Amino acid sequence: MAFTASGQHSSQMNVKVDIEKKILYVKHTLTFNNTSNDTISQLILNDWNNAFSSKNSALANRFSDEFSRAFHLANEEDRGYTAIKSIVDTHSKNIHWERPNNKVDLVKIQLNAPILPCSKQSITLQYIVKIPNAKFTKYGFDSDGNISLKHCFLNPSRYENKQFIQQSNENLDDIPNAFSDFEIEIEIAANYFISSNLTETKSEIINSKKHYFLKDSNKNEVTLYLQPKNSFVSYKNEIIEVSCGLNDHKVNDIEKAVIIDKITRFTAQKLGNPLNSKILVSQEDYQRQPFYGLNQLPGFLSPFPDNFMFELKFLKTYLNNYLKENLQLNPRKEYWIYDGIQVFLMMQYIEENYPDIKMTGNLANMKILKSYHFINLPFNQQYNYLYMLMARKNLDQPLNEPKNRLIKFNEQIASKYRAGLSLNYLDKYLGNNIVLSSIQEFIQENQYITSNTRQFETILEKNAPEKIDWFFRTMIETRDLVDYKFGKVTKTKDEISVTVINKTNTNAPISLYQLKNNEIINKIWLSNITTDSTFVIPRLGADKIVLNYNNEVPEYNLRNNWKSLKGFFFNNRPLKFNFFKDLEEPYYNQIFYVPEVEFNAYDGIALGLRINNRSILNKPFTFSATPMYSSNTGTLVGKFSAIVDDNIRENGKLYNIRYMLAGNRFHYTKDAFYTNLIPVVQFKFRDENLRKNKTEFIQLRQVYVQRDNSPFTIDTNTENYNIFNGKYGNYQSEGTKHFSLLNDIQISNSFGKISTEIHYRKLFENNRQISFRFFAGAFMYSSIKSDFFSFGLDRPNDYMFDYNLLGRSETTGIYSQQYVYAEGGFKSKLDTRFANQWMTTVNGTFNVWNWIQIYGDAGMLKNKYNSAKFVYDSGFHLNLVPDYFELFLPVYSSNGFELNPNNYGEKIRFVVTLSPKTLVSLFTRKWF
Numbered sequence: 001m002a003f004t005a006s007g008q009h010s011s012q013m014n015v016k017v018d019i020e021k022k023i024l025y026v027k028h029t030l031t032f033n034n035t036s037n038d039t040i041s042q043l044i045l046n047d048w049n050n051a052f053s054s055k056n057s058a059l060a061n062r063f064s065d066e067f068s069r070a071f072h073l074a075n076e077e078d079r080g081y082t083a084i085k086s087i088v089d090t091h092s093k094n095i096h097w098e099r100p101n102n103k104v105d106l107v108k109i110q111l112n113a114p115i116l117p118c119s120k121q122s123i124t125l126q127y128i129v130k131i132p133n134a135k136f137t138k139y140g141f142d143s144d145g146n147i148s149l150k151h152c153f154l155n156p157s158r159y160e161n162k163q164f165i166q167q168s169n170e171n172l173d174d175i176p177n178a179f180s181d182f183e184i185e186i187e188i189a190a191n192y193f194i195s196s197n198l199t200e201t202k203s204e205i206i207n208s209k210k211h212y213f214l215k216d217s218n219k220n221e222v223t224l225y226l227q228p229k230n231s232f233v234s235y236k237n238e239i240i241e242v243s244c245g246l247n248d249h250k251v252n253d254i255e256k257a258v259i260i261d262k263i264t265r266f267t268a269q270k271l272g273n274p275l276n277s278k279i280l281v282s283q284e285d286y287q288r289q290p291f292y293g294l295n296q297l298p299g300f301l302s303p304f305p306d307n308f309m310f311e312l313k314f315l316k317t318y319l320n321n322y323l324k325e326n327l328q329l330n331p332r333k334e335y336w337i338y339d340g341i342q343v344f345l346m347m348q349y350i351e352e353n354y355p356d357i358k359m360t361g362n363l364a365n366m367k368i369l370k371s372y373h374f375i376n377l378p379f380n381q382q383y384n385y386l387y388m389l390m391a392r393k394n395l396d397q398p399l400n401e402p403k404n405r406l407i408k409f410n411e412q413i414a415s416k417y418r419a420g421l422s423l424n425y426l427d428k429y430l431g432n433n434i435v436l437s438s439i440q441e442f443i444q445e446n447q448y449i450t451s452n453t454r455q456f457e458t459i460l461e462k463n464a465p466e467k468i469d470w471f472f473r474t475m476i477e478t479r480d481l482v483d484y485k486f487g488k489v490t491k492t493k494d495e496i497s498v499t500v501i502n503k504t505n506t507n508a509p510i511s512l513y514q515l516k517n518n519e520i521i522n523k524i525w526l527s528n529i530t531t532d533s534t535f536v537i538p539r540l541g542a543d544k545i546v547l548n549y550n551n552e553v554p555e556y557n558l559r560n561n562w563k564s565l566k567g568f569f570f571n572n573r574p575l576k577f578n579f580f581k582d583l584e585e586p587y588y589n590q591i592f593y594v595p596e597v598e599f600n601a602y603d604g605i606a607l608g609l610r611i612n613n614r615s616i617l618n619k620p621f622t623f624s625a626t627p628m629y630s631s632n633t634g635t636l637v638g639k640f641s642a643i644v645d646d647n648i649r650e651n652g653k654l655y656n657i658r659y660m661l662a663g664n665r666f667h668y669t670k671d672a673f674y675t676n677l678i679p680v681v682q683f684k685f686r687d688e689n690l691r692k693n694k695t696e697f698i699q700l701r702q703v704y705v706q707r708d709n710s711p712f713t714i715d716t717n718t719e720n721y722n723i724f725n726g727k728y729g730n731y732q733s734e735g736t737k738h739f740s741l742l743n744d745i746q747i748s749n750s751f752g753k754i755s756t757e758i759h760y761r762k763l764f765e766n767n768r769q770i771s772f773r774f775f776a777g778a779f780m781y782s783s784i785k786s787d788f789f790s791f792g793l794d795r796p797n798d799y800m801f802d803y804n805l806l807g808r809s810e811t812t813g814i815y816s817q818q819y820v821y822a823e824g825g826f827k828s829k830l831d832t833r834f835a836n837q838w839m840t841t842v843n844g845t846f847n848v849w850n851w852i853q854i855y856g857d858a859g860m861l862k863n864k865y866n867s868a869k870f871v872y873d874s875g876f877h878l879n880l881v882p883d884y885f886e887l888f889l890p891v892y893s894s895n896g897f898e899l900n901p902n903n904y905g906e907k908i909r910f911v912v913t914l915s916p917k918t919l920v921s922l923f924t925r926k927w928f
Helices: 048-053 058-065 253-271 284-288 306-326 333-354 363-366 383-390 406-431 434-446 455-463 469-476 916-924
Strands: 009-018 023-036 042-045 081-089 096-097 106-114 119-130 147-149 182-187 193-196 199-207 209-219 223-226 233-236 241-245 278-282 484-491 495-502 509-514 519-526 534-539 544-547 562-564 575-579 589-600 606-614 623-630 637-646 654-669 672-686 696-706 719-732 737-747 751-763 771-784 837-849 852-862 868-879 885-893 908-910
Touching: 023 042, 023 363, 048 058, 048 081, 106 119, 106 233, 193 199, 193 209, 193 241, 193 278, 199 654, 233 253, 241 253, 253 306, 253 333, 278 284, 278 306, 278 623, 284 306, 306 333, 333 406, 383 406, 406 469, 434 455, 434 885, 455 469, 484 562, 495 509, 509 534, 519 534, 575 606, 589 623, 589 654, 606 637, 654 719
Parallel strands: 009 182, 241 278, 575 589
Antiparallel strands: 009 023, 023 119, 042 106, 081 119, 096 106, 147 223, 182 209, 193 223, 199 209, 233 241, 484 495, 495 534, 509 519, 509 544, 544 562, 589 606, 606 623, 623 637, 637 654, 654 672, 672 696, 696 719, 719 737, 737 751, 751 771, 771 837, 837 852, 852 868, 868 885, 885 908
């Protein structure tokens, strides 16, 4: 049900700005207009600025989910709040208010008198707004004295279906404010300028303060920019006034005016004239939703002209703000309509104005890069590949999933692009601009009332000549994939009989192209292919048939979409070699080669070439082989792997089964090789809510090891062995807390052992962090006389070669001081370093300042023919780059006082990781 929203409420505000304290003093008269058929006795106001007041708010939790600790560690003066001084009615009687359901960013007002249907009531609020630092969300104060304000005033939430929408601030820019009329007087220092999405009626100096008077109607949000140096310039034509604050000094004002005029006319032509006479386009708005890809490139490497870069930035931001001001949807639930229309129009803009531009811009003209597929892709194809990046990782989410349940990559990129691709798909299928005219109709009908997906569907179905229920039921409401391939194809001179196989049982249409000499000679749409279907079509002289040739359909796999009608070998794809990596190219079998370097104490620097088929998008089958030359020994070493990934897309916790075969051949000591072969099967599980960062796995593997005999090792009868290893892991992690559980069982002819490891980390509100790790392991049986398979107190023997040890056989020297988080977890080397019966230890750390921590370890271990022994150690932990570079400085242990100046350097332990993949994961985990 929709309710009239035009002029629904009004707000008159007097705002005094204290620039030094970053505080607003607000007197606010709110008139609530009840246009529903209900009697309203309480109001819900959105107070999203107050989300910054607590480390336990929904906003703080979202920062933690995305591994951002800046907010949690911030000083009080950097965090914002709203202090409500009073709320009174027209008779100056106090009105009771509270924060409902522990939501610090909402205000529930219990009215002294109810508001009857079709009547109004005014209340007066006085409150203080402490502005947060802009480093958290781009809105707030910065170090240059600029203040950008959004979601800072108290506004009534939308009233729909007999209730107010109650949504917390989760940094999604989706506040569900009701549309209102605003009149605001702002008092500020005389040297400050104000830019706003409201219309400025006048400004004047009163008592050395500058007073701005702003007014506008039908706005759901007030946006203000307070600046000592005005960065906004107004551009006006007969359609709209645009106040533009995009930072781009490489494009002059005349060029900007031409671009802005062009885009505002394009938008009005496609969507109709805007409801309001002014739209604000700011740098902050763009930075929150940048054009990904463009924003990652340094200025000196930009492959696009400056004008084009500004054009794309303005187009994306203007469309976003236009839609937010002209459509009254619930932006948390119906966001896909905003995103879909925005991306759909961006694609049309490129098609109409820059049809030949490539995704990589001017780089496409470089001959050295011509062989790469991604270099030659049309500009609009990037949307499909960025959506498919998540689909191939099995991390895509339905478009009707609430916005606050999307993982960051989907919320910022993949789901937006899938929404636009889906509308473009429907547009290509229906033709005749039916989708665009339906969007126009939807906007015009719903500018003054709240609307939803069902109304959009009704308009599309009314205008479509074909049944399109598949679009909403499949493309919008599920994460089902579209994937077709050819089955049997027979041909005569005059006709072609072709079987199309539906690999995912998704009832969505697919395009079929006929080509001759790589030129399109015919195109038809095939629909209702719920099962494998055979079609007979005229041949028309075609020498090739292709499904989805122009990639209108966001299809999962394009490699099985074509058949040659010439010769006997229909799908003989030639090999194509490329350096490093490329996007998947459907018509070739791609092989990539990458130089690779490894180092250990015995092989020295090992140089090699990794040959693999791993394109940028995940594949169901990948292989990698890396032959390497050992500089120390002059011999060949190396590694290989082959992986089959079976992504499970049905609802349920199991989402991936991985089958892998891996092997390595390197030196484990001087002039002695180890060779291992490891078949693995792994089952991965996850929570239905992907934002919980919770995963589980069960891994089963058989480890076959052959080691050359060596006079440099003291272990006997450990040359050749094989071990069955089963693991269960449970990981729940975010920026402020972490919990993991790992159970392990190992069985071989000569021993059997079990162990469990629990790790817990917590960052408290006072910014102190503690970390605890518990380990317990025991042998079930053993006939081994050496400590080769024993539990290690300060470092494991790594007989299954799981860890990247620089000198795995070293007992003295710098390589022996390398530390890995495993088994006992001690940092000091004690007299008893191994346990061949059982071991249990507790490791703890507590941060003193920033990356400086105190550590302590304590445990019990038991060896055959000896009584159990209690051991401990302690010292300082310099956590410089977690998991990448860390130092442990022992102070006191079972050995006694460790600070002996003669040999203290030999006691320092270090963590070092030479794998770039580990470091990259520290930055990418916030996205996935």
